[in-house]
Amino acid sequence: MSAVNTTAVIVRPPADRLARRLLRLPEDAPRGTIMGAQSAFNRSIAISATRCLITYVLLPVLAPLVDLTGEFGPVLGLLLGAVSMTAIFFSMRRFFAADHAWRWKYAALGGGVFILLIVQAGIDLATLFD
Numbered sequence: 704m705s706a707v708n709t710t711a712v713i714v715r716p717p718a719d720r721l722a723r724r725l726l727r728l729p730e731d732a733p734r735g736t737i738m739g740a741q742s743a744f745n746r747s748i749a750i751s752a753t754r755c756l757i758t759y760v761l762l763p764v765l766a767p768l769v770d771l772t773g774e775f776g777p778v779l780g781l782l783l784g785a786v787s788m789t790a791i792f793f794s795m796r797r798f799f800a801a802d803h804a805w806r807w808k809y810a811a812l813g814g815g816v817f818i819l820l821i822v823q824a825g826i827d828l829a830t831l832f833d
């Protein structure tokens with residue numbers, strides 16, 4: 704007797720296929736793990752929380768003590784924003800790689816934060832070039 708190939712073909716809706724292309728995930732890649740997606744989500748939330756604490760708590764407290772005017776504030780904002788955007792991107796990749804049930808909810812949440820970070824980056828760049 705010959706062995707039968709039992710590899711399951713995953714059929715994804717067009718929106719999922721588009722999201723996978725945007726996230727640079729192969730369409731025919733094996734499914735990732737739910738634990739990997741949750742781990743990436745936890746890291747992304749921790750990075751975002753750290754960014755928010757630095758931006759909205761630490762910097763205002765330190766502003767009177769340390770000169771945060773000029774280029775330092777916007778540059779720090781751009782760096783923190785880039786780290787947060789990277790974390791969001793990779794956690795979103797994990798959610799879609801795992802075909803997680805909440806992938807689209809996280810895409811909406813992460814996409815909203817991503818847009819806010821882009822707006823803040825624009826403000827920081829405008830401040831730098833003024």
